[in-house]
Structure formats: structure tokens, C-alpha cells
Amino acid sequence: MDAMNNELKGLVFNIQRYSIHDGTGIRTVIFLKGCPLKCPWCANPESQKAVTPTQWLKNGKIEIIGEWLTVSEVVEEVLKDEIFFRTSGGGVTLSGGEVLTQSVFAQALLREFYELGIHTAIETTGCYSKERLASLCPYLNEILFDLKLMDSEQSKRVIGADINLVKANFELAIGQSEIAVIPRIPLIPSYTVKPDNLIAIIDYLKSLDVKRVHLLPFHQYGSSKYDYLGWDYQLKELPTLLADSLKAIQQMFEAAKLTTVMEGLA
Numbered sequence: 001m002d003a004m005n006n007e008l009k010g011l012v013f014n015i016q017r018y019s020i021h022d023g024t025g026i027r028t029v030i031f032l033k034g035c036p037l038k039c040p041w042c043a044n045p046e047s048q049k050a051v052t053p054t055q056w057l058k059n060g061k062i063e064i065i066g067e068w069l070t071v072s073e074v075v076e077e078v079l080k081d082e083i084f085f086r087t088s089g090g091g092v093t094l095s096g097g098e099v100l101t102q103s104v105f106a107q108a109l110l111r112e113f114y115e116l117g118i119h120t121a122i123e124t125t126g127c128y129s130k131e132r133l134a135s136l137c138p139y140l141n142e143i144l145f146d147l148k149l150m151d152s153e154q155s156k157r158v159i160g161a162d163i164n165l166v167k168a169n170f171e172l173a174i175g176q177s178e179i180a181v182i183p184r185i186p187l188i189p190s191y192t193v194k195p196d197n198l199i200a201i202i203d204y205l206k207s208l209d210v211k212r213v214h215l216l217p218f219h220q221y222g223s224s225k226y227d228y229l230g231w232d233y234q235l236k237e238l239p240t241l242l243a244d245s246l247k248a249i250q251q252m253f254e255a256a257k258l259t260t261v262m263e264g265l266a
């Protein structure tokens, strides 16, 4: 580890161990703060907006969300689970927020892990410049790439994402032969789960000869966080999808010869 890299700091709001939903095998997930989007279903609203610590009121106590950590501090923490990575084929995943918001820190972290021989992954929506994503690619084994709303106007209005930029980044990612890229679709009733949108996603993936996709059903796990933040949560009453609906969606993708994995989290 070189000294400059070692001392670089990033704003981390959670380190979650033993995750099995965020890439191959058992993983430690590092959540980086900051996201320019505003998905109404966001399960980590405390990660949004600028790269500054956020304050919330939880059970009558003020808590500060986000801690500035150096690369070496994060690496030291993650290496405690190295045995699980080695035995499960797992590794470390950078998530957020949007990981590209802190791309310099993310690159420094990924480089360290990659050089230590630890499997590396990111979760991204690809909503920054291609240069940011490209800067991480030399140190990545896997990219979990979220595709949400394919219509340009809806994407901009509902979540604040430029779909052309998202597509450009997705195509950059799948062009990297050394990196396994898994498109992930959050299944949000009345938003991403509309026939036109699902068909547009399927057509897009087929046009790029993508063979597999992960589906992430909507849940309400992040709901209480909006209360802690004092924010209005627009989807409080939105029901989760029933098994029959999930199966029908899965069949749409399978009928298009896309292998699906239904995950536990969106």
C-alpha cells in the first residue's frame, strides 16, 4: 500500500459483513455516502445528496451518519473477514449511495483489495461520466448494474437519472471482458413494474446479448429511516409484490431467454 493511497479518506456510512446479496459468495459491503439521484423507493435515504455526514433522530437520540475513514482503516476492517471470502468465493463490494460519487476513494480501495487478491465488486446506477466508471474497471471483478426506468423523460423526472448516460456506462461495463456484469432491476410497483418499462429493459438487454439478470423485489425495510430523517416517504402505502406477480415478471424475462435470479433486496 503506498503512503498516499493509504491516507486517502472517504465518507463511509456503513460496513456490512456476511452479505450474500451483493455479489458472488459471502461479502463485506462498504457503503459510501453520496448519491445524486432521488429514487422514491430508496432504502438508504441517509446516503443521498452530498458527501457530508447526515444527522437523524433515532429512538430519541441524535446520530451522525457517515464517518471519514482512510483506505487503510477500511482495508483493516474488511480483512477481518478474509477467511469467509476465501472459503465462499466472496469478497468486497462497494455500494452506496452511488459509488461513483466518491470515485477517487473507491478506486483507491478497489486497487488495494484487487492487489491483495480479494474479489472486488461495485453496485452502481452508472449516473456519472464514463471516465469515472472506467477509472474503477482495472480493479474490478464484478459490477452489479442497476437499470430502473428506461424512458428518458420518466427517468429524469422520477429519479433524476439521464438514461442515455446510464446506458453508455452499462455498455462500457459489458465491454470489459474481464468483468462479470450483472444487470439488476428493482421491481417497484407503479414505477419500474409497468409492462412498457419491463419490455424496454428486456429489449435493451437482448440487443446487447446479455444472458442474465437479477430481480430485486420492492420492500419497506427503509421506511423507518425516512422518519428518523424527518423526511416524507412517498411510498409508505405501496404494497409489496405478491408471489404470483413476481413469478409473472420472472417469466417475462425467462421467455426472452434471460436467466433470472430473484433476490431478497431492492
Ligand code: SF4
Residues within 6 Å of the ligand: 035, 036, 037, 038, 039, 041, 042, 043, 044, 045, 047, 048, 096, 097, 098, 125
Ligand atoms: S441510486 Fe440507490 S442510493 Fe441513490 S437514490 Fe436511488 S436507490 Fe437511493
